[in-house]
Amino acid sequence: MTGAAQTASTVPFRPAHGLARLSGIAAVGLLALVAPPALAQDDTAECDDSLGQSGLTACAARLAEQADADMAVAFARAKTAMEAIDKDVSEVRPNPAGAVEALEQSQRGWLAYREGRCIIAGFAERGGSMEPTVLSECEEEMTRARIAELNAWAEE
Numbered sequence: 001m002t003g004a005a006q007t008a009s010t011v012p013f014r015p016a017h018g019l020a021r022l023s024g025i026a027a028v029g030l031l032a033l034v035a036p037p038a039l040a041q042d043d044t045a046e047c048d049d050s051l052g053q054s055g056l057t058a059c060a061a062r063l064a065e066q067a068d069a070d071m072a073v074a075f076a077r078a079k080t081a082m083e084a085i086d087k088d089v090s091e092v093r094p095n096p097a098g099a100v101e102a103l104e105q106s107q108r109g110w111l112a113y114r115e116g117r118c119i120i121a122g123f124a125e126r127g128g129s130m131e132p133t134v135l136s137e138c139e140e141e142m143t144r145a146r147i148a149e150l151n152a153w154a155e156e
Helices: 024-034 037-042 049-092 099-125 131-155
Strands: none
Touching (some): 049 099, 049 131
């Protein structure tokens, strides 16, 4: 699902280039249960040219998926912090503006922005074998920056 069709429970996740990704926490748990140790280690490894183009594409996709899983954890922490803000504000005045609602709205908007920005980045390699790699690298980089933002909100 994308855009308005997303629900609050799916806010941190989105389909990747037409293929639905598992939710972050489920993907991490599934990987730990079914992946051989070498594959699990590759998820945090840097992608290098020795892998060849198909290997680079697969590696970049794994890193982007791991970033999405990490973002799901950071989003949950930020949501917990926003729930506390909503609780504190509701004790002072009735019908407060919802911090959780604002967080979910910002996440939906950010996901749409990331999607568009990374598609634009991919135009440099449009139609070529590197396009999926560029898209995944863009997604990972932007997601890591979003994780830092979510973590900062969780710690405020």
